[in-house]
Amino acid sequence: MGDARAVTERHLGLFRNVPAARPGLCRVCHSAPAEPPGRHAPPAGDPGRRAAPSEEPGRHVAPAGARLVLARSRAAREERRVARDEPHGPAHLCAGCLRAAAGLHRHTPHVVPVSLCARTGDDRRLYDLVTRRRTPPGEPSPATLLAATLARFHRAHLRCLTRAAGGPFTLVTTVPGAGADRPVEAFDLLPRVVQWVSALRGRHRPVLMPGGDRAAEAALTRHIPDERAFHVLGRLDGERVLLLDELFVTGARVQSAASALYRAGAEEVVALVVARLADPWADTRLADAWARPYDFGRCCLCDPAARPSPDAGPRAGPG
Ligand SMILES: [Zn+2]
């Protein structure tokens, strides 16, 4: 990768700050309001919508009522665990993360978005970029911009990401792309992008494959996490995985991939996603972060008020 700072600096207007982790925001994705205490998301599907049996996660077949009870008790257990782990009082998950926590073998508690994005209005350029809706004239190719973005953010926040993983990453991998909100391409762009980022390519292995289960793929397009959506090539015992994806809508896709990695033996999975689709007006904390000029020196894991920004200052460096 050439000068990641120069490329991203020219297109800083694409990015929107992700608010720092704090009570009231989801403790997994840090970028959506947490559900009010005691309120559990439905086990699958859109909020308030009861899932059809074919959409429900898991392979075992149990009566729909029993599965619903099981999923609710899992959600309640996760909420109790979260409340116990959080020293500053109960912290909660957003609807999407709660659904992933309840519906999968294991979800990653660490999702780090580089930027918020919106699907509508004047602020939709990053969304258009990651979904390849359009590349306006004069803008760099999506691959160039994605590589520069990942290179710069990874360099600035490697310490934050490593701390979340509990140690240095031993594997970098990407979520295979397809389905709704995904670019229709003959090949996945992200694995190619990773090859351009010197800090990532040495540990990159494409271990995640589409699971080939049509019901699971259909579930993901409806933002329902599904254990069968991906499978992993080989064992990953003891690996600390940096999982890359371009877009995080509800987390169904990223978390289904994370669950497959944990099943294959991964010790820890940290998801680094370029764009988190958000409704900035749903919450004042999101709106505040949205309104500030974007700063590559802060991420949702490092509090800029608490320590100097590792990416601060005008010094340019190689990507
Ligand atoms: Zn969340």
Ligand SMILES: [Zn+2]
């Ligand atoms: Zn950070």
